[in-house]
Amino acid sequence: MFDYLTNLNDHNLPYPDTIHPIVVHFVIAMVLFAFCCDVIGYFTRNSRLFEVSWWNMLIATISIFVAIIFGQFEAGLAKPYEVAKSVLNVHTLIGWSLSGIIAAITAWRYVIRARDPKRITFYYLGAGLILIAIVGLQVYLGDELVWVYGLHTVPVVEALKDNISP
Structure with a gap:
């Protein structure tokens, strides 16, 4: 049984493909959609959008920890070159920071929702904009890891197994 668990595939993973990008794209979409709902709800005074935003942020808060768990596991198997x-390392640091930031913003959103579910503050929208900027930087770094450095891509994994520097 343990022999099966230690066998890694062409992507240097014990399962068919990377899971971290799947979960993290879910988080990205939910955070972006929550921010859009808040902005549109703020300017149109449509409080139903605030409820949509709240639930998206709550699920994103839970999901980012799942994304981090798989990200840490897959980063450990990636064997990145120098x-x-x-x-x-920067992607990992920002990822862990984002988990705290998203959790804090969601907690703040809960307090706002508990006080008056039909309103949000302009300051909360400002924090959401900063969150979107940090998420954008994190997306850039993640894309760089895959599309520039080729982590968990077959050619890079094969080169590393053959001790060839990519």
């Missing part, structure tokens, strides 16, 4: 290590 050039990619600094980008991976």
Whole structure:
């Protein structure tokens, strides 16, 4: 049984493909959609959009921890070469920071919702805009890890197995 668990595939993973990007794209979409709902709800005074935003942020808060767990596991199996290590380290640091930031903003959103579910503050929208900027930076770094440095791509995994520097 343990032999099966230690066998890694062409992507250097014990399962068919990376799971971290799947879960993290879910989080990205939910955070972006929540912010859009808040902005539209704020300017149109449509409080139903605030409820949609709240539930998206709550699920995104839970999901980001799942994304981090898979991200840490898959990063450990990636065997990044020297050039990619600094980008991976920054991506990891921002990912863990984002989990706290998203949790804090969701908690703030809960307090706002408990006080008056039909209104949000302009300051909360400002925090949401900062969150969107940090998420955008994190997306850029993640894309760089895959599309520039090729982590968990077959050619890079094969090169690393053959001790060839990519």
